[in-house]
Amino acid sequence: MNKQTKILAGVLIAVVLLSAGVLAWRKLNPEPARIAKISQKGQVLQEIDLTQVKEPYSFVIEGEDGALNTVQVEPGRICISEASCPDQICVHQGWISDGSEPIVCLPNQVIIQITGGGSQVDAAAG
Amino acid sequence: MKGRLCLLLAGLLAAGAVLTGCAGAKSASSESSQVFAMDTVMLLTVYGDQAKEGIDQATQTIQKLEKLWSATDETSEIWTLNHSEGDWVDLSPETEQVLSRSLELCALTGGALDLTAYSAVQAWGFPTGEYRVPGAEELAQVAASIDYTQVELNEQASQARLPENMSLDLGAVAKGRLGEVLSQQLKELGVTSALLELGGNVQTVGAKPDGSKWRVGIQDPASQEGGYLGVVQVADQAVVTSGDYQRYFEQDGQRYCHIMDPDTASPAQSGVDSVTVIGSDGTVCDALSTALFVMGEEKGIQFWKDHPELNFEAIFIAQDGTLAVTAGLADNFTLADGYQNREVTVMER
Secondary structure, three states, X not given: OOHHHHHHHHHHHHHHHHHHHHHHHHHHOOOOOEEEEEEEOOEXXXXXXXXXXOOOEXXXXXXXXXXXXXXXXEOOEEEEEEEOOOOOHHHHHOOEOOOOOOEEEOOOOEEEEEEEOXXXXXXXXX | OHHHHHHHHHHHHHHHHHHHHHHHOOOOOEEEEEEEEOOEEEEEEEEOOOHHHHHHHHHXXXXXXXXXXXXXXXXXXXXXXXXXOOXXXXXXXXXHXXXXXXXXXXXXXXXXXXXXXXXXXXXXXXXXXXXXXXXXXXXXXXHHOOOHHHOEEEXXXXXXXXXXXXXXXXXXXXXXXXXXXXXXXXXXXXXOXXXXXEOOEEEEEOXXXXXXXXXXXXXOOOOOOOOEEEEEEEOOOEEEEEEOOOOEXXXXXXXXXXOEEOOOOEEOOOOEEEEEEEEOOHHHHHHHHHHHHHHOHHHHHHHXXXXXXXXXXXXXEEOOOOEEEEHHHOOOEEEOOOOOOOOEEEEOX
């Protein structure tokens, strides 16, 4: 092997190590994106990356027979602040910020589920 | 020149192999679905080659059992039983099995679990959402109509009957039994890893695909944000919580929860905010989470001491925020961040 070849080989090995390093680093430090997926009757209405939210805002999900759910979004967290359902379970649940437990409004069949970084549990009992 | 080209290609291939290799090893194949049933939402995740088939079968089973066990669907076996005016009613094997198991658990818990407490649930307006606080006279009347020993089950003929003025429901056991049935079916399909979140009841099948235990959060009853105060690690077990924060209404500053004390026909007030039961039998876990909530911490711990054969562990969260954890959980329960200062007592048998 002449000198040039050795240099090239060295560069290539460096490239391989570097790409492996980048992947390992990514694996250890996963992207902190936290996506709140809002669905109604099994259909996804929208997905919000809670880590990209800068200003609080809210919007209303309309359902059949005048069913309403007001969704409140803030940096890193989300909740249902008002709902037309009789039991108000979704409102009582308050803010969620990780994937441990989704917000569910059964009467209106609305679910907010967070996927992505942040959760240290696989499921929640309660 | 040729040598260098070869080297370049080899290098690129190696880099490619590293990249795709990592991506490929990222996750086992899995299927998930959401099912609205039994007054709640069920989130199913099944791992492995049988995932698709497992989800399909599980969804069918959920719908089938809901149709049989609903207290409000006029075509269900439970509704028929409640409206048969004292006559014998034919039962499917599924309903007969769940009734038989639950009546046993009613007896074991000395009636702290009582399937016939449904009339109290109705009197307080929980099934319809038209909440009300019944008067003392009405409550005495309702309490008199709660008695699981009046339920007659003829297992030979697969029939049951109830006295005319009584009604029962499977609310305290249905999701637990469902988890048990689904877990068995998935295993028969060859599934070795699945997570079934049945509206706050968690049923795990095997361990996670990477072999580690599932981490299940236990909700902080006082948290406005649905935060969890501890994590329990389980494999092939059910985790079921009964809490006064789950379903309740407020009137004149007083909170009334959906868990009824069969003795008073009123919301249970035993000094606990929640009870979580962990064990290999989903039906037992579901039934006992209700029964131990009604009993409270002291009697509940005594029940745990007296019944090692039921193979369960429990976490009591008292209204003052302190925790009592049974000995078998000592190694598998940890407090979550922000709750490290909570007082935890480990109960020995």
